[in-house]
Amino acid sequence: KQLGDWLHDNDRKYLFELLVPASERQLAIVGGDSAAYDSHLRPVYMLETIHELLEA
Incomplete structure (x- = not known):
């Protein structure tokens, strides 16, 4: 958060x-x-992680 704020400022x-291994x-x-992991599960986990990062 601090890095993101500093970069934005x-x-x-x-x-x-x-x-996402x-x-x-x-x-x-x-x-x-x-x-199958790469095409079916990895995208789901990546989106979940991105949402978590954006909410942090």
Whole structure:
């Protein structure tokens, strides 16, 4: 929050890469298929994380 406020106040931008690797449990949900995780579960987890970050 402090960094975001400072960057905003000083007209600066930042970029970070959101990495969402599968946990063992999440991979088990898709039968160990990492492609299925990438196409079905990862987008859901990424959106949840983005919403949490925006609300912080």
